[in-house]
Structure formats: structure tokens, C-alpha cells
Amino acid sequence: MAEHLEIMIRTLIAFASLFLGAKLLGKQTISQMTTFDFIATITLGSITANLAFNTSVPIHSVWISFAMFVFIIYIVEYTSMKNRKTRKFFAGDPTVIIENGRLLEGNMRKMRYTLDYMNQQLRENNIFDVREVLVAMIEPNGTLTALKKQEFREVTKGNLNLISQPEKHIVPIELMMDGVVITRNLQENNIEEQWLMDQLEKRGVLKKEVMYAVLAPNGKLYIDTYHDFIPQPIDKE
Known part of the structure; x- marks a missing residue:
């Protein structure tokens, strides 16, 4: 019974530690994940799991490891905000995979990016014909952003020189x-x-x-x- 109680207490501590760590590190770690964010998230999860149920390791030892890792991530993210080279090193640059309706196979091979996945992400951007794409790139977080050729873009009121009524407020x-x-x-x-x-x-x-x-x-x-x-x-x- 004592062991069960210890696991329950450790689990509560693990949850509280992970929650506080996520609040400290901000939304980026849990939403738009770069390679560094992915590694950080997986490692934090592993450390927290050990904190929850690995009774052979003292709580303070695991928590020190957890706190150190949160501190390292915080320093990296803070430095990345201040220094563009550091930001590029950890986050990476976007990679162009389509230019003027043509696939850049070399860039796709470097990323081990498949045609099936490309087609899926194009469909998610409401694009079903690669010939419509002026430029498409894979962002550091793995998402695809695409700009259609001018003749395939949606017509807006601005294109038609129509007067729009001003919005009463920005958000619903x-x-x-x-x-x-x-x-x-x-x-x-x-x-x-x-x-x-x-x-x-x-x-x-x-x-x-x-x-x-x-x-x-x-x-x-x-x-x-x-x-x-x-x-x-x-x-x-």
C-alpha cells in the first residue's frame, strides 16, 4: 500500500512539474514543433514518466534532471529570440519543394519527403493540382505553406475594387x-x-x-x- 501511495504522490508531482515547465517554456513547445522542440518534448515526457513510476530512483534526483532540462530549453529559446544565427541553428530554415509548378526533387530527397505526404499537405491547403502552385515550402515545424499562381488565387473584394464595410470589432x-x-x-x-x-x-x-x-x-x-x-x-x- 505504501508503494501505491508513493506512486500516486510521484504522479501528482510529475504532472505539476510538467505543467509548470510547459507554462514556463510557452506555447511553442506544445504547438508548432521544430526538431529541437520535438526532442525537448520527448525528453521532458520521458523524465516525467520516470518521476511518476520509477520508484528505484529518488524523487529529488529525477526532479533535478527535469529542472536542468527545462532550464536548458529556456536558455536556448531565450538565446534564439535574441540571436538570429542561434535561432536558425536550432529551428532551421524553410525548404522550397515546388517552384512555378515544378517539383524540386533534390530538396525533397534531402528531407526524405515523399510524394504521398506532399499531396496530403497540398490537399490540406486546398490544392489538388501541383501546376497551380507558384511556390511551396516546408517550414521548420514540418508544415507546408503554398502560394498559388495568380490566375488560381481566390478573388477578393480588393481585386474587384469593392468597398468593404468596416468591422465593428476584430474578433468574435x-x-x-x-x-x-x-x-x-x-x-x-x-x-x-x-x-x-x-x-x-x-x-x-x-x-x-x-x-x-x-x-x-x-x-x-x-x-x-x-x-x-x-x-x-x-x-x-
Whole structure:
């Protein structure tokens, strides 16, 4: 029983250590992972796992290793922010794989980058014909970014010299979640709660029926209720 209790305590310590380490290192380590970020994440996970269940190693020994590794990552990331050469060394440079609709096979071979994976990433960028691509490159975090040739790009209001209505705010404002009004968002954006209640009344919706309500940048209010009135929803498992 004592061993089980020790493992439980060590697991809690491991979780807290990993959480604090992730908060210290920022979002980059857990989102857009370069080669260095990948190595750092795997190593932190391995050390944390040992901290959780390897009872043959003292807690303080593993935690010192964990703290040292977090410190090393922090120093590397801090130095990378200040020095471009260090940043390029650890993060790397993007690699061009398509230029003017033609594949650069040499660059693809250097990265051991397959055609199947290229096609998958192109489709994720809504590109199904490589001839449409002006330039495409693999970023240091492994994602593909592509710029279509001018004749294949989407037409915007700017291209047509159309006047756009100014946005009332930059991002959508969440007003309600799970039937509860988000008072803070209303106050920060000078929105009266009575106005929101009037909008619900106009649509014949009760407050408790609202799952999600958001005010779009164009000023339109989107409301989703718990009951969608769809006879055969496609999201059933």
C-alpha cells in the first residue's frame, strides 16, 4: 500500500512539474514543433514518466534532471529570440519543394519527403493540382505553406475594387455559453445584457435553451440552441 501511495504522490508531482515547465517554456513547445522542440518534448515526457513510476530512483534526483532540462530549453529559446544565427541553428530554415509548378526533387530527397505526404499537405491547403502552385515550402515545424499562381488565387473584394464595410470589432465576442451569460465580455465591449435578452426574445429563444451565442465582427449575432431541430443528425456515433 505504501508503494501505491508513493506512486500516486510521484504522479501528482510529475504532472505539476510538467505543467509548470510547459507554462514556463510557452506555447511553442506544445504547438508548432521544430526538431529541437520535438526532442525537448520527448525528453521532458520521458523524465516525467520516470518521476511518476520509477520508484528505484529518488524523487529529488529525477526532479533535478527535469529542472536542468527545462532550464536548458529556456536558455536556448531565450538565446534564439535574441540571436538570429542561434535561432536558425536550432529551428532551421524553410525548404522550397515546388517552384512555378515544378517539383524540386533534390530538396525533397534531402528531407526524405515523399510524394504521398506532399499531396496530403497540398490537399490540406486546398490544392489538388501541383501546376497551380507558384511556390511551396516546408517550414521548420514540418508544415507546408503554398502560394498559388495568380490566375488560381481566390478573388477578393480588393481585386474587384469593392468597398468593404468596416468591422465593428476584430474578433468574435462570445456572449453566452451553456445557457450562462458571459458578463465580463459584455462589460468589456459595452454591450447591454438587456440587448442580448431582447435578441433572444425576438428569435423566440429562452436563455436556458442557448448553448452558444457569439457576436461576429460584422455585427451579426449567432445563436445555437441545445435542440437543433434536425430529424437525422449526421454526428451520431
